[in-house]
Amino acid sequence: MGGEELRFTGNWFIDAGILGFVNLMEEVYGWDLDELQRRIKEEPKKVYYGYFPLAYLFYHSVYHQYIKDVQTLTPKISETKKKLREVETSLRLLEKELSKSPGKEERKLKKKIEKVEKKAETLRAEIEELSKKIEERKRSLEEEKKKLRDSSNVLVERIIKNAGDNFVSVKKDLVEVIGDYKLQIPKDHRNFFLYNPKKEPVFAFQYLYWLLKMDYRRLMEIKSGKPPTYELIPDSTINPFLYSPVEFPNVSYTKPLTTSQISEMLPAGMPAYVIFLSFFNAFQWISDSYIMVYTPELNGCYAINKRLKIHIQSSKSNERLFKLTWSAIIDEIVETKARFSLENLYIVEFENIENQKLKGVEYIGIPKLHASIILDDKIRDALNTSLPTGNSNIWLLGEFIKQKPLYPLISKHIWNAVRKNSSPKWRTSLYALAVDAKLRSEGNSGLFGRAFLDRPERAAVEVKDFHRNMNGVAMTIKELSPEIGGKNLIHPLFSALRRHNRNAFVNTLLKALLQSKSKDKVAIINSYLFRRVLNNDSSWEDFALALVIGLVGGGGDASSGQDIVED
Amino acid sequence: MQVQDRTLWKIKSLSREVLGGAGSENYRQKLVFDLLNAVKANDQNRFLWVLLRAINAHSKDNPKARELSSALMEVFPSSESDFEKVAYSVILGIMAGGES
Numbered sequence: 196m197g198g199e200e201l202r203f204t205g206n207w208f209i210d211a212g213i214l215g216f217v218n219l220m221e222e223v224y225g226w227d228l229d230e231l232q233r234r235i236k237e238e239p240k241k242v243y244y245g246y247f248p249l250a251y252l253f254y255h256s257v258y259h260q261y262i263k264d265v266q267t268l269t270p271k272i273s274e275t276k277k278k279l280r281e282v283e284t285s286l287r288l289l290e291k292e293l294s295k296s297p298g299k300e301e302r303k304l305k306k307k308i309e310k311v312e313k314k315a316e317t318l319r320a321e322i323e324e325l326s327k328k329i330e331e332r333k334r335s336l337e338e339e340k341k342k343l344r345d346s347s348n349v350l351v352e353r354i355i356k357n358a359g360d361n362f363v364s365v366k367k368d369l370v371e372v373i374g375d376y377k378l379q380i381p382k383d384h385r386n387f388f389l390y391n392p393k394k395e396p397v398f399a400f401q402y403l404y405w406l407l408k409m410d411y412r413r414l415m416e417i418k419s420g421k422p423p424t425y426e427l428i429p430d431s432t433i434n435p436f437l438y439s440p441v442e443f444p445n446v447s448y449t450k451p452l453t454t455s456q457i458s459e460m461l462p463a464g465m466p467a468y469v470i471f472l473s474f475f476n477a478f479q480w481i482s483d484s485y486i487m488v489y490t491p492e493l494n495g496c497y498a499i500n501k502r503l504k505i506h507i508q509s510s511k512s513n514e515r516l517f518k519l520t521w522s523a524i525i526d527e528i529v530e531t532k533a534r535f536s537l538e539n540l541y542i543v544e545f546e547n548i549e550n551q552k553l554k555g556v557e558y559i560g561i562p563k564l565h566a567s568i569i570l571d572d573k574i575r576d577a578l579n580t581s582l583p584t585g586n587s588n589i590w591l592l593g594e595f596i597k598q599k600p601l602y603p604l605i606s607k608h609i610w611n612a613v614r615k616n617s618s619p620k621w622r623t624s625l626y627a628l629a630v631d632a633k634l635r636s637e638g639n640s641g642l643f644g645r646a647f648l649d650r651p652e653r654a655a656v657e658v659k660d661f662h663r664n665m666n667g668v669a670m671t672i673k674e675l676s677p678e679i680g681g682k683n684l685i686h687p688l689f690s691a692l693r694r695h696n697r698n699a700f701v702n703t704l705l706k707a708l709l710q711s712k713s714k715d716k717v718a719i720i721n722s723y724l725f726r727r728v729l730n731n732d733s734s735w736e737d738f739a740l741a742l743v744i745g746l747v748g749g750g751g752d753a754s755s756g757q758d759i760v761e762d
Numbered sequence: 763m764q765v766q767d768r769t770l771w772k773i774k775s776l777s778r779e780v781l782g783g784a785g786s787e788n789y790r791q792k793l794v795f796d797l798l799n800a801v802k803a804n805d806q807n808r809f810l811w812v813l814l815r816a817i818n819a820h821s822k823d824n825p826k827a828r829e830l831s832s833a834l835m836e837v838f839p840s841s842e843s844d845f846e847k848v849a850y851s852v853i854l855g856i857m858a859g860g861e862s
Contacts, residue, residue: 698802705794705854708857709791709857717857718858721854724854
């Protein structure tokens with residue numbers, strides 16, 4: 196009988212398990228989602244009860260060991276590389292000295308150089324050896340994978356046929372393929388039968404098989420008569436996101452879901468324990484936390500996480516987590532134009548698991564309004580930049596996604612430019628202010644207000660309108676600046692903005708404008724002041740700061756491309 | 763009660779018609795300067811005194827002047843933030859006078 200294709204359920208926890216399952220099968224067998232779906236359709240039993248437990252055992256022994264080895268070798272390499280760099284620098288200095296020094300010092304220096312060169316050579320050899328070791332480990336992992344892949348077809352066929360005799364007749368084959376596996380306890384399991392104490396791989400396979408089958412009689416036999424507990428009602432033994440029966444003694448009143456109840460929510464034929472055993476394969480380790488990007492649709496979610504994985508592998512590892520994650524997400528979504536995914540996107544993140552307790556768990560979502568703004572190429576391009584704000588640089592798009600107000604950042608950036616007498620990032624700053632103005636004008640309409648229910652179709656259009664307006668007036672005041680002593684106005688205007696004093700801002704500016712002879716330009720600014728600053732209580736500061744940007748100058752920064760007057 | 767955008771538009775447009783062309787360029791500049799000082803000090807009395815004196819001197823017979831006066835009567839006295847809005851609408855109206 197064919198199986199039902201994998202699909203998400205809308206419950207992020209279960210869906211994370213499904214994604215983890217897809218990732219695990221891809222890691223071990225190299226099947227992508229399409230291939231896995233095809234196999235599940237054609238031979239679900241083989242996939243769930245044969246290939247999957249084998250993959251699980253492989254992952255938590257051979258693959259785990261490989262990761263451990265690489266994690267020990269990599270820091271050693273970087274340490275040696277650092278040493279080598281130091282040695283090379285001193286070598287260069289010595290050579291320089293030699294070229295300048297008089298003849299009598301020559302011999303001494305040459306000797307020294309020879310010594311340092313030798314040291315560098317040793318370090319190079321060390322690096323090479325360590326790199327070779329990693330390559331070696333990679334090769335052996337691939338060999339192990341190949342061995343499993345080559346033998347699994349026949350083995351799985353036999354497993355499914357001979358499960359009834361508790362695998363007595365396939366034991367020999369199992370030993371041959373997985374007999375050498377040394378199980379390593381994953382962080383997310385505590386006191387789980389397989390690791391407490393560590394079981395032989397064939398015995399572990401038997402346990403997994405009956406666990407997936409939900410055959411509690413067999414499980415009792417395997418556990419020497421002990422009745423099933425978390426096998427029946429999954430708890431924090433298997434996943435720290437689940438309840439702990441020790442910490443919640445009243446749990447018997449609240450009735451947590453049983454394995455069979457969870458099975459009913461899943462695609463037909465999928466055993467519930469697949470979810471719990473693969474859950475953490477949905478997460479990826481980036482810099483210093485585990486993260487999973489979740490959207491309630493399997494294909495999109497799979498594609499985003501796969502892209503993220505590729506980004507991680509190709510990055511220099513010191514890139515910031517947030518930027519890395521979001522650039523992967525945005526690239527994927529922009530390519531597929533999946534507005535739905537972005538609007539319903541969450542990041543589940545945790546720092547670590549210690550003693551079966553999750554540390555630093557965070558769930559980050561993105562509101563519809565923000566999503567619709569991000570999906571606009573022009574606005575996204577403008578915000579997707581790093582902005583100097585004095586002591587540090589900030590990634591503006593990241594701040595926007597985190598739903599931080601942009602006005603204070605732009606204000607800092609402009610002030611920084613004033614202090615350093617440099618040009619502010621004109622286009623980025625104006626777009627950020629326009630976005631900020633739009634968000635402020637939406638205000639806080641309550642949980643189920645308009646902004647929550649409606650799709651803000653026009654948000655990006657309005658932001659562009661604001662930007663055009665700001666840009667026009669900033670250009671105008673820039674041109675007027677010499678006539679009205681613009682540079683002297685920057686400080687008093689800034690000070691008015693800092694005090695949120697609209698009266699002082701408008702007053703100072705109007706007094707300066709009175710001196711101008713270019714009446715048409717003054718009229719443009721006056722009309723802007725009337726519409727955007729005076730008659731706008733929610734976001735007047737954004738529009739006012741745009742005028743200051745005009746006075747500070749710039750308007751052609753490196754990040755802005757050429758189109759200053761645009762749209 | 764907050765003064766409405768529509769009222770501000772009306773005050774601005776009437777100020778332009780009544781005082782936008784009053785006197786010389788220098789006179790208007792001086793007038794605006796005086797008005798700006800009054801708003802800065804948040805002095806409603808002074809603002810109205812300067813403004814009404816100007817209307818009286820230049821546009822007594824203009825029917826729009828009466829209209830402006832009655833519009834102002836509706837909004838004065840007002841809260842500090844409303845005063846700012848009304849006052850700057852008047853000032854921007856006067857400054858827009860020379861444009862047309």
